[in-house]
Amino acid sequence: MTRAVAPWLDAPLTDFVRQARVGMAVALEPSGRVLAQHGFTRALDVMAVCSLVAAIHASASELGRQVGGRPFGPLHHGASGQQVFLAPAAAGSGTVLVLAVFDDRTSLGVVRHFFAAFARAVATVPDEDRATGPLTGDFERDLGRNLAVLFGRA
Amino acid sequence: MTALLQETLGVLARVPGVRAAVAATVSDGLAAAAVASVEVDADTLAAFAAALFQRTRRANVAAGYGDTHQLVLDATGGRLFVAARGDLALVVLAERDAGAGLIRVALQRAVRSA
Numbered sequence: 001m002t003r004a005v006a007p008w009l010d011a012p013l014t015d016f017v018r019q020a021r022v023g024m025a026v027a028l029e030p031s032g033r034v035l036a037q038h039g040f041t042r043a044l045d046v047m048a049v050c051s052l053v054a055a056i057h058a059s060a061s062e063l064g065r066q067v068g069g070r071p072f073g074p075l076h077h078g079a080s081g082q083q084v085f086l087a088p089a090a091a092g093s094g095t096v097l098v099l100a101v102f103d104d105r106t107s108l109g110v111v112r113h114f115f116a117a118f119a120r121a122v123a124t125v126p127d128e129d130r131a132t133g134p135l136t137g138d139f140e141r142d143l144g145r146n147l148a149v150l151f152g153r154a
Numbered sequence: 155m156t157a158l159l160q161e162t163l164g165v166l167a168r169v170p171g172v173r174a175a176v177a178a179t180v181s182d183g184l185a186a187a188a189v190a191s192v193e194v195d196a197d198t199l200a201a202f203a204a205a206l207f208q209r210t211r212r213a214n215v216a217a218g219y220g221d222t223h224q225l226v227l228d229a230t231g232g233r234l235f236v237a238a239r240g241d242l243a244l245v246v247l248a249e250r251d252a253g254a255g256l257i258r259v260a261l262q263r264a265v266r267s268a
Contacts, residue, residue: 078182107208109183109201 003150004036008129009096012121013038016098020114021106023082026050027098030057030088034146035096043147053086053099074115076108085111089119092127159187162264166244169260171252173232176245177268178204180211180238194247203245207236224258233257237265244268 002017002025004010009027017025017038024039026046032054040046061071074087085100085108098118102111147153159177166175167189174190178200188196211222227234235246235257244265246257 104181104208107181107183107201107205109178109185109197110205113198113201 002036002038003152005146005149006035008125009036009122012118013098015121016100016114016118019117020100020102020111022085022100022102022111024101025098026053027096028053030054030095030097034150037150039101040150043151046147046150049099053097056086057088057097074112078108083108085115087115087119089115089122091122092125094127096122156187159268160189162244162268163187163189166246166257166260166264169246169248169252169257171249172246172257173249174199174245174247176200176203176247178243178245180204180208180241180243183208186242190247199245199247203234203236204243206234207238207243211238224261226254226258235261237261239265239268242268 002010002014004013004027013025013027013036016022025037026034026040026049027036028034028050032050034046034050037046040049056075060075064070064072074085077084082101082103085102087098089096089098098115100111100115163175163177166172174188174194174196176188176190176196176199177186178184179186183201183204185196185200188200190196190199206227207222207225210225214220214222223237225234225236230250232250233248233252233254235248237244242265244261246261248257
């Protein structure tokens with residue numbers, strides 16, 4: 001079941017997960033702030049994944065700028081079992097990062113296709129609908145509140 | 155390799171009624187080369203045709219029928235042909251009235267030479 005702190009992400013992420021047949025997915029801001037998740041069972045996992053995804057995206061973007069002047073786009077790590085797909089999508093004037101974990105029930109081509117549909121859906125969300133509330137300055141409280149929503153405790 | 159694939163796809167694309175010929179990896183569903191008319195999205199065709207072929211291949215293995223050589227999908231508006239050797243799939247999208255026999259023979263030859 002997809003759970004979202006940001007309601008505007010609920011339908012697009014649900015559609016992406018269902019159609020692309022990915023096992024787990026998380027959507028977050030480039031800062032690492034979690035926006036929605038599907039398939040994770042522990043808050044600790046989501047926190048760790050978001051931190052890692054934000055760091056990978058920041059590193060890959062900077063590496064792209066250093067070598068070619070432009071940030072790199074989607075990233076895929078293949079393995080014999082599970083695979084990960086990480087990509088940014090423009091959402092209004094901001095950016096949403098999505099990490100999807102999938103296995104051989106689907107394929108990279110199918111995941112890429114439905115991620116493009118997800119990106120089209122979130123690209124048209126108005127900025128006023130996209131607002132998830134400003135950070136209060138108390139990061140721990142924000143994190144605790146968001147994780148509570150994502151895991152159905154709020 | 156790409157030149158050979160492109161040449162192979164060119165042969166398939168010249169069969170009357172063929173709208174697209176795409177080479178794709180079965181496991182990833184990514185297009186490696188394509189000869190397609192402008193309205194065909196080769197990446198999408200590669201992704202879904204490869205996924206379909208992979209599922210068919212698994213179903214045939216599960217049923218004890220062995221390896222899948224070719225898949226033909228008939229639809230109201232056209233036909234889809236997929237043949238594979240190992241992880242390379244050749245995909246042909248054709249008009250409904252295109253010569254299915256001719257396409258199947260060409261596809262088998264192409265997959266042997268690719």
